Structures are given as structure tokens and as C-alpha cells.
Amino acid sequence: MELFDFLQKVVEVFEDLGIPYLVTGSVAAMAYGEPRFTNDIDIVAEIAVDHVAELVAAFPADEFYVDEETIREAISDRSQFNIIHPGSGLKVDVIIRQDTLFDNSRFGRIRRIHPAESYQANFAAPEDVIIKKMEYYKEGGSEKHLRDITGILKITGEEVDRRYIAEWAHRLGLVEIWDAILRRLCEKTQ
Numbered sequence: 001m002e003l004f005d006f007l008q009k010v011v012e013v014f015e016d017l018g019i020p021y022l023v024t025g026s027v028a029a030m031a032y033g034e035p036r037f038t039n040d041i042d043i044v045a046e047i048a049v050d051h052v053a054e055l056v057a058a059f060p061a062d063e064f065y066v067d068e069e070t071i072r073e074a075i076s077d078r079s080q081f082n083i084i085h086p087g088s089g090l091k092v093d094v095i096i097r098q099d100t101l102f103d104n105s106r107f108g109r110i111r112r113i114h115p116a117e118s119y120q121a122n123f124a125a126p127e128d129v130i131i132k133k134m135e136y137y138k139e140g141g142s143e144k145h146l147r148d149i150t151g152i153l154k155i156t157g158e159e160v161d162r163r164y165i166a167e168w169a170h171r172l173g174l175v176e177i178w179d180a181i182l183r184r185l186c187e188k189t190q
Contacts, residue, residue, distance in 0.1 A: 001088045003027070004116040007041050010083065010092050011121045013058040014045060020097070021045040022110050024124040024132055026148060031113060032126040033151030036144075039090050044106075044124075046097040049075055059083055102131070102168065126156050127164045134174045134181070149181055 001009075007027065014021045023031075025042025047055065052071050059066045065084040074081040074096050083092040097103050106128035113123050124132070130149050137145040153160060169178035 001085050001090060003039070003041065003090060006085055006088070006090045006092065007115055007121065008119050010041070010043065011119065013055065014043075017051050017054055017058075019045050019047055019051055019055075020107065020122075022107060022122045022124045023115070024129055025093075026144075027115070028123050028126075028129045029133065029148035029152055031115060031123055032129065032156045033148060033153075034155060036148075036151075039088075041090070041092045042095065043092060044095045044097050044103070046107075047071070047075055047094070063087070102128075102172070105168075126152050126159065127161050127168075130160070130165055131168045131172065131174070134169065134177045135172065137177060138174060146181065146184075150185060153181075153185055 007023065011021075011023075013019075022044050023041065024044055025040070026036065026038040027041050030036060030038070049072065052068060052075075055071065056066055056068045063085065065082075065086060067081070070081045071094075073079070074094070078096050078098055080093055080095040083094060084090070097107070106124050109125040109128060110122045111125050112120050114120050115123075130152055133145040133149050136142070137149075165178060166175075169175050
């Protein structure tokens with residue numbers, strides 16, 4: 001199974017079950033920016049307890065690994081769980097939607113795009129991908145997040161609402177990171 005086939009499977013299941021979701025992380029960064037290797041898909045979803053049995057049933061144990069108890073704990077803790085396709089080594093990190101102003105904002109800004117010719121999916125807007133990548137960078141310092149942000153700004157730059165990003169950077173304590181990204185971008189264009 002290929003990455004975008006796995007994404008299609010998950011999207012179809014979530015849409016069939018009526019689960020609100022958005023694709024974010026490296027897959028969304030690639031959709032708006034530059035391609036890079038990844039074997040995981042990050043999806044934020046509003047999964048309720050009444051979705052669990054059907055969700056588990058949609059991913060047969062002979063092909064996928066998904067643990068019902070872990071899903072229930074993730075819903076209770078507002079954390080995350082995985083859906084794994086052992087045959088390919090691919091993994092989906094399903095992050096339970098938080099009741100925050102930022103999650104409310106990004107769910108209101110979903111973009112419906114074609115990750116592959118055969119289907120459409122709900123993606124976080126590029127600005128929201130950038131904001132989350134800045135948060136991940138602040139937490140762990142991985143340069144891949146900065147490369148993803150730079151790629152988005154390079155490819156999708158004119159369409160990106162920088163005022164929106166600056167506003168959320170201020171709210172979330174990411175101003176220094178956002179300023180450093182903008183400086184780095186200016187240095188590369190000079």
C-alpha cells in the first residue's frame with residue numbers, strides 16, 4: 001500500500017462514518033510545498049465514542065493494526081492513537097480535536113483538495129499547517145519543520161495569509177520563530 005492509498009482508505013472511512021477531520025503535518029506540507037519522504041500521516045479528527053466500533057471494524061486486523069481501547073483512551077484524554085498498515089510500514093497518527101480557539105479556527109478554514117487524482121480530502125489551510133509546524137519546532141527543534149514551512153512559503157507564498165499567521169504566532173507564543181522564518185526567507189530571496 002502506498003501513502004496516498006492509505007490516506008484514501010482513512011478518508012473514506014472517516015467520511016462514511018461522518019467524522020469531521022483534517023489532514024495536517026508533513027502530508028499537508030507536501031500538498032502546499034515541496035515533496036519529501038514521510039511514512040506517516042497526521043489527521044486531526046473529532047471522533048466520538050459511538051464511532052469506535054465501526055472505526056475498528058473498518059480496518060480489519062488481518063491488514064491493519066488499530067486498538068479499540070487505545071482509541072477510547074485517546075477520546076477520553078483528548079490525545080491521539082495510531083492506525084498502522086504493517087505490510088507497508090505506514091502509520092496514521094489520529095489526533096483528537098481539541099476544544100480550543102485554534103482548532104475551531106482551523107476546522108473552519110478546511111480546504112478540500114485532491115491529494116491524488118482519484119479522491120478529495122479535507123486539509124488544514126496552509127497557514128494552519130505553518131502554525132502547527134512552528135509549535136512542533138518549538139517543542140522539539142527539528143529542522144524538518146522549518147524546511148516544510150519554507151517550502152510552503154516558497155511554493156504557495158502569494159496565497160498564504162501572513163497576517164493570520166502573525167496573529168496566531170502572537171497568541172501561541174511563536175513570534176520569535178515566525179520572525180526567524182521570515183528573516184530566513186528574505187535572506188534566501190536576496
